[in-house]
Amino acid sequence: MxxxxxxxxxxxxxxxxxxxxxxxxxxxxxxKESVRTVRLRLLPTKQQDKRLRKIAGTCSKLWNQINYARRKMFFEEKRINIEETYKEFYERYKKLVGSVTTQQVLNKNNEAWNSFFKLLKLKKEGKLLPSIKKPTPPGYWKDKILGKRIRGIIIRSDRYYVEQVNNGEGYIILKDFSVKVKYVGRIKWSGRQGRLEIKYEFNRWFAYIPIEVGVMPSKNNPRGYVRGGCDIIQxxxxxxxxxxxxxxxxxxxxxxxxxxxxxxxxxxxxxxxxxxxxxxxxxxxxxxxxxxxxxxxxxxxxxxxxxxxxxxxxxxxxxxxxxxxxxxxxxxxxxxxxxxxxxxxxxxxxxxxxxxxxxxxxxxxxxxxxxxxxxxxxxxxxxxxxxxxxxxxxxxxxxxxxxxxxxxxxxxxxxxxxxxxxxxxxxxxxxxxxxxxxxxxxxxxxxxxxxxxxxVTPLRRGIAQDPAVKPPPFRAGRGSYP
Ligand SMILES: [Zn+2]
Incomplete structure (x- = not known):
């Protein structure tokens, strides 16, 4: 080449x-190169919807509170203490949504801050492309005008599994909350599942499942394998x-x-x-x-x-x-x-x-x-x-x-x-x-x-329309169709 x-x-x-x-x-x-994320629509029952709202409400509250504490530190002292804030909020929230879910939300907030600091560093070194927006510290999970929290739940890769009914629907089981919620949507990839994110987007619940295509799950989590379509990307x-x-x-x-x-x-x-x-x-x-x-x-x-x-x-x-x-x-x-x-x-x-x-x-x-x-x-x-x-x-x-x-x-x-x-x-x-x-x-x-x-070009290979099936023209006085 x-x-x-x-x-x-x-x-x-x-x-x-x-x-x-x-x-x-x-x-x-x-x-990650080998990861593809699938997005599934969740269809919870009324009761499940209520439950999901409650869990998501707590997760968002956790996110917003730790983020507030960290932003305050950042603006006042120009640096934040990741470990200390982590510990503080972990202790506060582990009883509310369980220690695993608390950790997941805190980890995600850590990641957000780390990538913000990375961008700042790149900017300082002049390596940031001008077309990329100037880095801003991680934001809150909320609608700025209504002041309502944007709901989200993060589930560790071994705390849920997918039970498929057929190609287009099935159930997602959240082990820690004993919720079995219906989903619709095609899963295109097979492989090891990653951290599940459940998001509430304008009156609808969606599940985002990252799949490491073709990779088998670890031995202690045999159910962490999503069977979808392809198990290789290329x-x-x-x-x-x-x-x-x-x-x-x-x-x-x-x-x-x-x-x-x-x-x-x-x-x-x-x-x-x-x-x-x-x-x-x-x-x-x-x-x-x-x-x-x-x-x-x-x-x-x-x-x-x-x-x-x-x-x-x-x-x-x-x-x-x-x-x-x-x-x-x-x-x-x-x-x-x-x-x-x-x-x-x-x-x-x-x-x-x-x-x-x-x-x-x-x-x-x-x-x-x-x-x-x-x-x-x-x-x-x-x-x-x-x-x-x-x-x-x-x-x-x-x-x-x-x-x-x-x-x-x-x-x-x-x-x-x-x-x-x-x-x-x-x-x-x-x-x-x-x-x-x-x-x-x-x-x-x-x-x-x-x-x-x-x-748009005429007479191109027939991607455009199905071949039209025309009935033979009826000609008066010439008898019937063949
Ligand atoms: Zn010229």
């Missing part, structure tokens, strides 16, 4: 700006040695160039309209809510709830669209014999709108993470190319033409007069940055919808 890249580099000739691509940084990855091998270069955006979710000359545009039309629809929904609820501030608290709460619902729904629906797009792209790249994928990662994501900045950066990170995980299933490597200006630069002359980005997503080269799709122009630049010269032979366009990814 190295040889091939070298050969391509020499094609670039005097490109002085060739820079190395790097592995996906840990900050953008799931914690199920396919790359078919060839091609490379692909991706520019991610909102108009084109993915603009891809490959070394074989294929250009793929995965359009985010539905994503974009959903995004703006929910945005206005959120804004309406928010402004009604705020104008009710002086009316009754009940009315105000109702609109606040509507706002929270919009927040939840929008992220659920975007999540589904994005995941669909990622799966589709991984499969397409595999079919095109791609082995290495280079993803352009901006130093700075456009900050024209302060509010959207955080949302976009959050999705950008999420997408990178998902892409990395799904490509792994095909044995495809994802590499990051840190870049700036790839969308402003001309992929033909390699200079920045002013005002070259015109409406409808075109980039116009003022020297050659050529018009290029603006996002493919950016993807071509990403390739150039890492030493490849690519050019478009054909462009294929797709659009992500809630029913899958569909081709």
């Amino acid at each position: 190295a040889g091939q890249q070298k050969q391509r580099m020499s094609l670039v000739g005097g490109n002085p700006t060739v820079m190395p691509a790097m592995e996906v940084p840990n900050l953008l990855k799931s914690k 199920r396919k091998k790359p078919r060839g040695e091609e490379a692909a270069f991706i520019d991610m955006g909102l108009n084109n979710l993915f603009a891809v160039m490959t070394t074989c000359g294929d250009a793929i545009l995965v359009k985010g039309g539905v994503v974009k309209s959903e995004y703006y629809w929910w945005k206005s929904e959120k804004r309406n609820a928010q402004s009604t809510r705020d104008s009710m501030r002086n009316d009754s608290l009940e009315v105000w709460r109702r609109f606040h709830r509507r706002y929270l619902r919009a927040l939840f729904k929008s992220s659920e629906r975007l999540r589904h669209l994005y995941r669909t797009a990622v799966r589709f792209l991984a499969k397409e790249l595999h079919e095109r014999s791609v082995k290495n994928v280079y993803l352009g990662y901006p130093y700075m994501i456009t900050q024209d709108n302060g509010n959207e900045y955080n949302t976009n950066i959050w999705w950008f990170r999420k997408l990178t993470q998902w892409l990395h995980d799904v490509l792994k299933e095909y044995g495809i490597e994802l590499l990051i190319v840190f870049e700036d200006n790839t969308s402003r630069e001309c992929s033909i002359c390699h200079v920045i033409h002013e005002n070259a980005r015109v409406h409808r997503g075109l980039y116009v080269c003022s020297v050659s007069g050529k018009k290029i799709n603006a996002d493919l122009n950016a993807a071509t630049n990403i390739a150039y940055r890492v030493g490849y010269v690519v050019s478009v032979k054909k462009i294929e366009s797709f659009v992500v919808t809630h029913n899958g990814v569909k081709p």
Whole structure:
């Protein structure tokens, strides 16, 4: 592979700006390479719901109290005493939710503080990417406006087990609380289960189970093995040695160039309209809510709830669209014999709108993470190319033409007069940055919808629609059908 890249580099000739691509940084990855987390919807009975609320309430209280103590220490003395605070709250809470669960919540808070300190250190050393938000100390488990605690329960890996009824449902048994709660959702992976997190997200309970794929449980916890679908992550091998270069955006979710000359545009039309629809929904609820501030608290709460619902729904629906797009792209790249994928990662994501900045950066990170995980299933490597200006630069002359980005997503080269799709122009630049010269032979366009990814280009292999079965035309006077 190295040889091939070298050969391509020499094609670039005097490109002085060739820079190395790097592995996906840990900050953008799931914690452990071999771990996949499954998310299951819990359907507790009324009684169980009450019980879960109570346990979660105590866990959240514990989290908030220790976090308050630690934040206070941090702001007053610039350092915190992890061990002492741990001991103090462990003693206080072990009788309330049991020692194991107390430990789990405290451990998670420890982890949160440790990663905050790690980020601070990176920042001090100047190693933190500008596109990553400035580190803030761990927050509280609560809704800032209603002041209610956000509910969460953390269960140690050997204090629960999963009992499957069939492929889509079963029970999760919480040993310490003798609760057997029903779940729905498909478990895609088999392997050793990790720490279970139960979260309450807008009137719904969800269980997050990390699974170390293909790993057997320890001897003292034989029930800690979740039997799902696959017990290996990589199920396919790359078919060839091609490379692909991706520019991610909102108009084109993915603009891809490959070394074989294929250009793929995965359009985010539905994503974009959903995004703006929910945005206005959120804004309406928010402004009604705020104008009710002086009316009754009940009315105000109702609109606040509507706002929270919009927040939840929008992220659920975007999540589904994005995941669909990622799966589709991984499969397409595999079919095109791609082995290495280079993803352009901006130093700075456009900050024209302060509010959207955080949302976009959050999705950008999420997408990178998902892409990395799904490509792994095909044995495809994802590499990051840190870049700036790839969308402003001309992929033909390699200079920045002013005002070259015109409406409808075109980039116009003022020297050659050529018009290029603006996002493919950016993807071509990403390739150039890492030493490849690519050019478009054909462009294929797709659009992500809630029913899958569909081709926009006519007459493409039938992913789009099922073959239509037409009845033979009835012709009058010619007798019956054959
Ligand atoms: Zn040009």
